Amino acid sequence: MIELDETDRAIVRALAADATLSAGALGRELGLSQPAAWRRIKRLREAGVFRGARLDLDGAALGFGVTVFLGVKLAAKGRASLGDFERAVQAIPEVQTVEHILGMYDYRLRVVARDVPDFERVLRRRIMALPGVGSVDANVLLSEERRPGPLG
Incomplete structure (x- = not known):
């Protein structure tokens, strides 16, 4: 540090x-x-304080009007199933973030879609078809405020 x-x-x-x-x-x-x-x-x-620079894209302006946070619980847990799931989920372009978490779910995903029918398509055809997925809980984002975290 x-x-x-x-x-x-x-x-x-x-x-x-x-x-x-x-x-x-x-x-x-x-x-x-x-x-x-x-x-x-x-x-x-x-020193690694900066990990890179990113553009902050406006999803709505790009045609993505729905953001959903998914809690994903894997059916079986083990190094192989975690790795298989992580590799597969990273290939889905609508999945913006993949967070391995502790608690009720194994992963939290941030998923964007054009609208609710588009999200349903992504959920059914891509996410539910991932290796090891047991159950999924969805929370639709209504609004978002950006709050800067503690910096230096």
Whole structure:
């Protein structure tokens, strides 16, 4: 784990808000020179603080009007069945996230679909056909607020 000072934490917060900021813009915002900001960003990246950059896509604007969280309980558990399930579920394009969890279910999936009939098709033809699936519980997303987590 890397030691972060207040400037490092400010860099992390700024880049979490806008990952497109250049080292020069970030330096101006934080009172650093462009080379100093660049060196700090490089050090944070090399330490593994940043895992990459992503676009935040608007599913509705792309025609995906329904988001469903699925709790999946496997019928049989073991290394082979977990691995088979994980490999198979990652091949389904409508599945945005796959989380192996502890509790009532073995996995939590975030699934997007164009509408409810499209979700039913994905559920019946793709998800229920996955190796090892025992039971599934669905929760339809009504609204979502983005809350930043604790950063530095």
